[in-house]
Amino acid sequence: MSPSLVIFDCDGVLVDTERMTNQNMADLVTELGYPITGPECQRRFMGRTLENVKEMVEALIGRELPNDWPDQVRERDLESFKAGVPAISGIEAVLDDLDDRGVPYCVGSSGKYAKMNATLGSSGLLPRLKDRLFSAQDCERGKPAPDVFLLAARTMGHPPETCVVVEDSLPGVRAARAAGMRVFAFVEDPSCDRQAMTDAGGILFEHMADLPDLLFSNS
Structure with missing residues (x-):
């Protein structure tokens, strides 16, 4: 779906x-x-x-x-x-693809808004995401609890079961699954615990360029 x-x-x-x-x-x-x-x-x-x-x-x-x-x-x-934070390679093309398809997106992070504004601002991504940031600082519990993802879905007006999460951490994968959402686990970093992410319910992928096909392979 x-x-x-x-x-x-x-x-x-x-x-x-x-x-x-x-x-x-x-x-x-x-x-x-x-x-x-x-x-x-x-x-x-x-x-x-x-x-x-x-x-x-x-x-x-x-x-x-x-x-x-x-x-x-x-x-x-x-x-x-302050020394500069690069965007993840390929992520801008993924956001462009979602824009072309008319599929909304947002951010659900354990980090506070000050951190997100600093890193996304340094990378150049903030203009397209600044009104769609959700932080665990607004939630009672952080990941692996599902709170931040449920907050994002509720605020954006979507039921959890139709949302997809893109994560790179085991607590994040567990939080997404606890929220009742499909989750794609980005495992480009060789230190990722791939087996644990798979066991937690993550769908693994190594290259950001592959994400659009994974998201819409059954559509």
Whole structure:
């Protein structure tokens, strides 16, 4: 069935920020006394809100972090983004295809609006997405809970069962499935846990250029 609405995750799907933010996280956690690499941070924390990550880091280091620690991470990330954030290769052609088909799309992210505005703005994608951004900061729960995707579908006026999500994280795939939506898992990054994403119900694809055919193969 052709989707009535396509909901994109932001980081790693629209903009290429994952390596940058995971290295920042690795530096911060290592400074706290728990040596860790960027790829390991990606495996542990990818797709989650920073408030959730804070709890996970506290468990790793055995002590509580300041209440504003998530904001400290965000500030470091925003400073890094000033150097420029590229769009994911091929994503503009995907959005062009959806425009040509008259299929609406939006963003459903764990990131806050300040981060989305910074990264999408730097990449050049913000003008076509700025009025269609949805963040977990407006929800009671972040991914893997379905809240942000259900918020996006409800606000855009589409039932969950006719929506499709494009994700690159395991919590995001689980959130989409919990929302009752089909989900395509972008696994270009070799560190992705492909088996876990498949087990969670994701339809895997490696190249953004392949997405339109996957979305509309049965239409």
